Amino acid sequence: xxxxxxxxxxxxxxxxxxxxxxxxxxxxxxxxxxxxxxxxxxxxxxxxxxxxxxxxxxxxxxxxxxxxxxxxxxxxxxxxxxxxxxxxxxxxxxxxxxxxxxxxxx
Numbered sequence: 001x002x003x004x005x006x007x008x009x010x011x012x013x014x015x016x017x018x019x020x021x022x023x024x025x026x027x028x029x030x031x032x033x034x035x036x037x038x039x040x041x042x043x044x045x046x047x048x049x050x051x052x053x054x055x056x057x058x059x060x061x062x063x064x065x066x067x068x069x070x071x072x073x074x075x076x077x078x079x080x081x082x083x084x085x086x087x088x089x090x091x092x093x094x095x096x097x098x099x100x101x102x103x104x105x106x
Contacts, residue, residue, distance in 0.1 A: 014078060014098055019066050021093040026050050026062065028069050030099065045073055052093075061095065063087050076102045 014033045019026060026049040047069060049055075055062040063085035067077060077086040078098035087095040 014100060015075060017066075017070060017075065017077075017097045017099045018090070019061075019087065019095045019097075021052055024052055026052065026055065026066075028066060028073075030070070030073065030075055047073060061087070063095075066095075070099055071102060074102050075099045076104075 015030050016033055018029045018031075020029070021027070028045075028047045028049060030045040032043050049069060050062070050065075056065040057063075061084060066087070067080070067085065070076060076099060078100045080086040082088065082097075084095065086097045088097065090096045
């Protein structure tokens with residue numbers, strides 16, 4: 001009997017984006033979910049954005065503007081149809097979303 005070997009599917013490195021309010025401003029943090037972060041991949045990124053009352057979309061949660069910030073920093077939402085344009089509420093003025101490097105296929 002012939003033995004067949006299959007290579008496991010290449011797992012994409014996933015990241016978690018968190019959008020939250022601290023000190024009256026929105027912040028965007030992207031952290032790696034890779035269990036081996038010493039491979040040279042991005043481990044964490046923190047971007048301070050707009051005042052809470054000065055978001056590009058007016059008052060409320062700036063989902064579209066946060067997607068644009070992800071793209072500007074080299075990331076893309078992994079599941080943009082989930083929750084609030086890909087963002088899931090995770091507490092008072094805190095949202096999370098799975099994302100991936102923008103140069104990886106969806």
